[in-house]
Amino acid sequence: xxxxxxxxxxxxKRAGDLQKLAPEAVKGYFALSxxxxxxxxxxxxxxxxxxxxxxxxxxxxxxxxxxxxAALKHGTSKEEIAEALGVAIAMNAGAxxxxxxxxxxxxxxxxxxxx
Numbered sequence: 424x425x426x427x428x429x430x431x432x433x434x435x436k437r438a439g440d441l442q443k444l445a446p447e448a449v450k451g452y453f454a455l456s457x458x459x460x461x462x463x464x465x466x467x468x469x470x471x472x473x474x475x476x477x478x479x480x481x482x483x484x485x486x487x488x489x490x491x492x493a494a495l496k497h498g499t500s501k502e503e504i505a506e507a508l509g510v511a512i513a514m515n516a517g518a519x520x521x522x523x524x525x526x527x528x529x530x531x532x533x534x535x536x537x538x
Contacts, residue, residue: 425484427488430485431489434485434489467493467497468497468498468499468503471493471497472503472504472507474490474493474494475487475490475491475494475507476510476514479508480511480514480515491504
């Protein structure tokens with residue numbers, strides 16, 4: 424497993440390096456990621472739980488480190504995080520199930536064109 428605090432610090436440092444090389448891209452990212460701070464319907468804790476579920480489904484270690492840190496700052500419990508992870512697990516399995524039907528559809532169509 425990762426040493427998450429060290430990993431988070433390393434990502435932050437390298438992000439600073441990227442910001443020097445591509446300032447407009449990083450500025451755009453921060454504008455996008457900061458837009459949730461202006462949200463009116465979901466509180467910060469809920470947004471962090473959603474972010475953690477998405478981080479798992481997209482397999483982003485940097486996102487995990489960042490959003491765990493933020494979630495804990497907002498008072499999120501380990502149990503609440505575990506429930507959000509359960510949703511991520513269900514969605515990944517569900518997405519694989521649904522996309523499996525797309526494969527079958529593709530097989531059917533491609534098989535017809537080979538006959």
